[in-house]
Amino acid sequence: MTIDTPGRLHLVAGAAGMLGRALQDLLPGALARTHQEWDIAHLGTTRRLLEDFARAGGCILWNAAAWTAVEAAEDHPDQAARANIEGPRLLAEECARLGLGLVHVSTDFVFDGTRDVPYTEQDPPHPLGVYARTKLGGEKAVLDALPSALVARTSWVFGAGWRHFPGRILEMARRDGRVRAVEDEFGSPTYAPHLAQGLLGLVQRNAQGLFHLAGQGRASRLELARATLTLAGLGSIPVEPCLASSFPSRVRRPANSALDCARAASLGVALPPWREGVAAWLRSEGIPELEETP
Numbered sequence: 001m002t003i004d005t006p007g008r009l010h011l012v013a014g015a016a017g018m019l020g021r022a023l024q025d026l027l028p029g030a031l032a033r034t035h036q037e038w039d040i041a042h043l044g045t046t047r048r049l050l051e052d053f054a055r056a057g058g059c060i061l062w063n064a065a066a067w068t069a070v071e072a073a074e075d076h077p078d079q080a081a082r083a084n085i086e087g088p089r090l091l092a093e094e095c096a097r098l099g100l101g102l103v104h105v106s107t108d109f110v111f112d113g114t115r116d117v118p119y120t121e122q123d124p125p126h127p128l129g130v131y132a133r134t135k136l137g138g139e140k141a142v143l144d145a146l147p148s149a150l151v152a153r154t155s156w157v158f159g160a161g162w163r164h165f166p167g168r169i170l171e172m173a174r175r176d177g178r179v180r181a182v183e184d185e186f187g188s189p190t191y192a193p194h195l196a197q198g199l200l201g202l203v204q205r206n207a208q209g210l211f212h213l214a215g216q217g218r219a220s221r222l223e224l225a226r227a228t229l230t231l232a233g234l235g236s237i238p239v240e241p242c243l244a245s246s247f248p249s250r251v252r253r254p255a256n257s258a259l260d261c262a263r264a265a266s267l268g269v270a271l272p273p274w275r276e277g278v279a280a281w282l283r284s285e286g287i288p289e290l291e292e293t294p
């Protein structure tokens, strides 16, 4: 599915989400449908849309749709499975039938976090909750139905809007004048527009199968909070370290879900370091970037 022309050859599902919005910015002229316009798990709508897309010369479907509410998935496992397994399976089956390429996105949460180094694509997954289990099921469903699909696992995504960790940190700082952040959870913070760019890079290299793709480097929640505040010019706000166990949750989150992205790098695709992603997000929100103090 090699392609280098942005435009109507692309169709984005889940267009209102963070990645969906970033993909639309990257692929001007791409067709895009929000959840309201297209439920990917709905057989009739999906068939009709993809048939029309293929007939119009469409080439690649980008699936940015997912149930991403990790806690709520515990109460709604059937709905999470519908969006994260049944929908992606249907997309892959239809793409296989119609000769379309498919880009699907998965998560670092497929790992249990017991390793203390970044995870590679070869490491065995061991999901800890409903969201993670459904995302792992989605990966398998997609690659079973369409082995040529690109499936990219990413981590700790933030992008347009404030409904993500850096956004919540800034809100907390402005509201409370102080911040608490977990020091014993590690991931690879990823700016959605950088992820979109990396996915396009992999598509342009005709990458197929499973890839890890995340912001370069590993960070704790605490480090991410501190960097966000400093880059936003709020470095004087006190940040209190705490343990993940001090936030009651029914979902166990992996203590370490940083991703080793060497496989993508071997094709020449690497995302910028995660701090650059934070700075880019702040700029996009009109918050002046300041030099980080050493």
Ligand SMILES: NC(=O)c1ccc[n+]([C@@H]2O[C@H](COP(=O)([O-])OP(=O)(O)OC[C@H]3O[C@@H](n4cnc5c(N)ncnc54)[C@H](OP(=O)(O)O)[C@@H]3O)[C@@H](O)[C@H]2O)c1
Residues within 6 Å of the ligand: 013, 014, 015, 016, 017, 018, 019, 020, 034, 035, 036, 038, 039, 040, 041, 064, 065, 066, 067, 068, 082, 083, 087, 105, 106, 107, 108, 109, 135, 153, 154, 155, 156, 157, 158
């Ligand atoms: N956010 C993270 O930290 C993170 C980390 C690792 C991996 N990922 C993965 O990255 C991908 C992109 O996530 P994101 O961060 O952009 O999530 P997001 O902002 O929550 O966007 C997901 C979008 O999918 C839509 N959606 C849900 N169910 C759907 C369905 N059945 N049909 C069509 N659309 C549906 C949602 O609409 P509604 O809001 O209306 O339901 C939402 O607009 C997902 O595969 C996610 O699992 C995310």
